[in-house]
Amino acid sequence: MSTNQTETAAPATAPIAGSAPEPDPPGPSYRWRWWILGTILVAEVMDLLDTTIVSIASPAIHEDFGGGTSQLQWIGAAYTLTFAVLLITGARLGDLVGRRRMFLIGTFGFTLFSALCAVSVDSGMLIGSRAVQGAFAALMIPQGLGIMREVFPPKEVGGAFAAFGPVMGLSSVLGPVLGGFLVTADILGTGWRMVFLINIPLGLAGVVLAWKLFPKNTRTPGATRLDLVGMVLLSAAVLLLIYPLVQGRDLGWPIWTYLSMAGSVPLFGVFGWYQRRLRTSGGSPLVEPSLFRNRAFTSALGVGIFFFAAMSGLMFGLTLMMQLGSGWTAMHAGSTMIPMSLGIAVGAGLSGAVLGPKYGRKVLHVGMLVMTAGVLGLWASYSHWGLHITSWDLIAGLAVTGLGMGLLIAPFFDIALAGVTDQESGSAAGVLNAVQQLGGSIGIAALGTGFFSWASSRGFVQATGWTMGCTAAALLVAAAVGFGLPRMARPEPAPVEE
Template sequence: MSTTGVASAETPTDSPAPYRWRWAALFVILAAEVMDLLDAVVTNIAGPSMRADLGGGASTLQWLAAAYTLSMAVGLVTGGRLGDIHGRRNMFLVGAAGFTVGSLLCAVSVSPAMLIGARVVQGLFGAVMLPQGLGMIKEMFPPKESQKAFGMFGPVMGLSAVSGPILAGWLVDADYFGTGWRMIFLINLPLGAAALLGAVRYLPKTRSESKPRLDIPGMLLVSLAALLLIFPLVQGREYDWPAWTFVMMAASVAVFAVFALYEARRSRAGLDPLVVISLFRKRGFSGGMILGLVFFSAMQGFMLVFNLYTQIGLGYSPLKAGLVMVPWSGGMIVGFGLAQAVTRFGRTVLQGGALVMALGVFAVWLTLDLAGSGVGPWQLLPSLLVTGIGMGLLMAPFFDIVLASVEQHETGSASGTMTAVQQLGGAFGVAILGTVFFGLLGGGIATAVDHHSDGLRRQLTAAHVAPAAQDRVVADLRTCASDRAVAKDPAATPASCVTLEKDTRSVITSPQDGARIPAALRSTATSAFKGGFGSVMKTVLWIVDGMLVLTFLLAFLLPRRARDEESAGH
């Protein structure tokens, strides 16, 4: 999600009159955000159907999402700067048109390679489209309305994150006109056309007084640095974090350092930099980048792990798992409304939101601790509602405060950088919390099998299984359940589970036992799965709460109010 903009030709920058069609323009910008957020998650649900139709290995599923994330992250900073050079409205139109064409290419793909390539097209044009929004909001809205406009992003993000999996599952299952999974991309065609028509009609025409030139060496350096960092974050867990992933991340730091030196030197020479270095001398902006990195890491990481918990640990369908998150989105809308009533408190609203969100996450932990593996959607509703309210309170003033001090000539650079930090934060959160989750999961499920082993042994004894054979079967089940939970390809049967089947057959001595023993193993494995996932989920929730407390503390880097920065900047 992002933003960038310049004043309308009809509304000079020195005029206090706000842009006439600003609210209609805001909905056009939000429509682009919805397209991006939906397409970022739909392949997680529709991936198995795509693989069944087009073929490909287990890695195909990862690359359907990674290709989009990587290409967008690599292009965001450049996309924001292109708005400074060629006008934000023009770049929004180019990005929306390219994104729509990329969606069509996805829908007509006939091979995994073609589909992954089309996802790259979507990501690159999304990187051109998205950074144009925040700045346009900054320029179109007067200070008294800007927080309300910026705050709309929070509820839109929440609703899109929840509705994406629901929409994808519904469209794939409905199989309209025999299109199957292709409809999740075809639906972007009318959305893209509406965004294009709305942009032509309502977005302000922009002209830069001094048209900067694109910094090609800087573009190549920042793109390389982003690729070196994002690729191992996105793919590292799938490859069990080999040494080359850490080498790439270390190399990205070096390339970012070279990029910063090059940009500073270019600025001193009077040339147009890709990233305006003066941005990072503004406390509101630089503090906001650090805070955003931590917060978006916590948010995206939590959503990933919670969805894994509900779908795999609790066995919810994608539709049910999506519906469980509806209170989160509803809470965000409530939090956004509350934030509008207390706008005058500025940074305090953001900090209060961080604490309320942390309280909600703790309430999720408490719910899991009290309800155990039998937890249901209605029991999770209050805690997720509180979490969403906190997130709405936090996000409502965030963009307004961070962008308030940004000058018009810095807007493109600021918007691209902010959006890139959001993508980077999401990648960090998924990598860190996902790695912690799966790193603990095998041991958590093995421990849960141990907790249920006494009951299993009693059932095996009743089925006339000797003590030595019981030890072997329980050990096999422990290993099989652990391996199956962390398997990268859920369709593959781990070798330990093959061993379990073989040893189970060897202890069956009668047809009656042939039914009782597998049933006992399945029951124990199901209980252990839920218990193991629940215990690991509770550990991750403590980490998320720690990140939210850090978000609260980092907020002290921000100015107290957006308008303080506004006046300082002008």
């Protein structure tokens, strides 16, 4: 908060010292900052629902359009690919032309192509609309973290990030619940199309609120032009890694998928070299090289890769086991996840409001250990009850898993961005979101492949045990990497002496 406020004229009736909080600076970005946070969270919810809700609707889509399994898989993969490939570019565009402008463009485009997905007449139109929808999501999503850092004063930014994390966790878990309900309810005869139509009122509300409330001058100082060479290099590297991950299992993992993933490594290296060279020569790189000298940020990237891989792989494996192994309906499988959602809400509330500000990094470690205990509890339940397991048998394991997830995810983003400067915030937001998407893709691809392999050779119960074991191992690795994070997210600003 600017010290210039202390120089303004005192009100007619001056308050007693210490009796009231200091007023916020003028401007809508401060008066309405919690509405701004809500608008950003709506965008996050739309994106996360779109990546989880469609998997539940896929059988109904396949029944309408027919076609092979590859077409069915591309309904999800088209969105994932364009989203992951363009995320960092979208973040950099926010630095250059303004985060408010890019958020508006991304949200409007996302809403428009959600409508086109809903009215698709065949799988080709749906897959194409999903690809463009993912591209607009890549323009929309990275702007949120930078805008939050701009409109929230240091004393409140931790609370804002504490709300950000649990909404992401809850959206990921509630996606299958909502998807099962919408497809089964067949509202106004829309069937599976309602999973896309639900984005329209949310998206339009986001556009209106962002237009009215977001600060207009949100460019990053020193950002001059888009690094086209860096964009091509990074997009190619991400594509080489993500494409075989989402398509390899369906194709039987031919040799080119492994060569593609291996080829992404040197290309990432060339991209890093070029970014350093561009910054040294006075240019404006796509990703600020200084980010990777920030221990908090680089450690957070490692934690994010393993945590989001574990979370996505676990959700994918549980959904497969419930529907394919135990023969549950989409509604049954989705509603069974409610205890996990409640656990996330409780854990996030404790972590964000009480534990995180007081204990910092320790809360993340406790969260990962609690989540690991919940996963092992689920493993024990499936080992005991097998295919005849009921929803009641899973309540304890799901609730404990959700509790740990909530404890971890609430302070995670605040810690990850602890030492990031304003100049780096756009790049940092894009990289964090890209890591989240990358971790999720790795988790689904790796654990999904292992699940099907074990299920075909040893049965669904053994496949579930393998998935739970890998999830627990990934969480323990994330806990070890987490020791590189700072002990506290960010210190409270020192009071200004008058």
